[in-house]
Amino acid sequence: MRDGILVINAGSSSIKFSLYISDGDDKPLLSCKGQVEGINVAPHFIAKAPHGGVLNEQRWPDQPNLSHSALFKYMIQWIEAQLGDAELKAAGHRVVHGGSLYSQPLLINDDLMAELETLVPLAPLHQPHNLAPIKALKEVHPELLQVACFDTAFHRSNPWTAQSFALPRKITGEGVKRYGFHGLSYEYIARQLRQIAPAVARGRVVVCHLGSGASMCAIHEGKSIASTMGFTALDGLPMGTRTGTLDAGVVLYLLQQKGMTAKEIEDMLYKQSGLIGVSGVSNDMRVLLESSEPHATEAVELFVYRISRELGSLAAAMGGIDALVFTAGIGEHSPQVRERVCKHAEWLGVEMDDEANQRGAQMISTMESPVSVWVVPTDEEMMIAKHTREVLQSVKVA
Ligand code: AMP
8 A cells, every 4th residue: 555645834824735646666655735825813724736727726714813723624635535446654744943952853752852842942833733733643644654854953953053042052042043944955955966967976066055045055976064044034135025134233223212113023024024014015025126126126136235245155154165055936936036146156156158047047157156056946855755754654664
């Protein structure tokens, strides 16, 4: 019998799922994916086939406040009806925070859950929502093997210097340090590179994960050395609606001089800044690239400028750079942004092949370029499915 592996990625207002079927091959096969969104407002369930055809859709117009767990149970029942001759063997969850200790995906038990609960203060906007479906699934399927895959885990190989703020030791000891995020995406890219270009994968690579959340990571010999995200996913590059790096003095100013509350500042930094804040037009890069509004043009300029500055910093962390990789929504689909980043990076030895870039080729640098440049689509769900299957296999063997 084939194994069904469920991947869950839950946020505050949505729960995304992907169902994979594995018969032991290297790559689990995506069977269907979907989400419940609009939780507490206008719940909406949609499920799609791998190539996008809608398989099922459901709304609850009379029950806008239908609970998280009721919606989750509806979703699980629908998923189980899709298994065919496969058996649901395991569920892998994206858990944003694994703290300082966890550098690997882990089989979930009560002790681990208690540990992960203690990390909620470090990621209050995400961690509780990541843990909720683990508990809900345990109620429905107490025996199902569940695996936690951490967004911070890949960066635990960072040297001490890359993980530290220059704060008093006491506060650092309480866990105020740089954790880094988007780790599942970077790990997936590092594994893909090993297949696409093994020599490149052994070198010094900077990966630009440019989506609605955006960050960059320095990877040497497949291991994370440094990244632009820090204590939270607010640090580093400007994003769709998040500021990226900000002088901490600005937060003090907003608090002390403007009299803003912590909640108002949180909203400003997470939801009203970045591309939307600078442009006043949109958080969507496609809209900004097509807009003739001067502030939209400046938002793109600032985004590219910050990427270019961070690229220098990450190259310095590795003592140089051999390859540059673009991934996620903007990185995979915007030749304009890639071209502008590569232009700024000529001083590092980047020579872009314009035609290959426009065509969306896998390698978009010239053959002579001292630094090769790649476009590699990311797939965090597949990474979670692979991890979950690895844990499942290790449990079977033990
Ligand atoms: P992600 O979070 O990885 O799904 O990326 C989402 C973002 O990618 C969107 O907000 C868009 O700004 C951006 N994006 C998607 N397609 C394109 C495109 N063709 N050109 C520029 N940006 C794009």
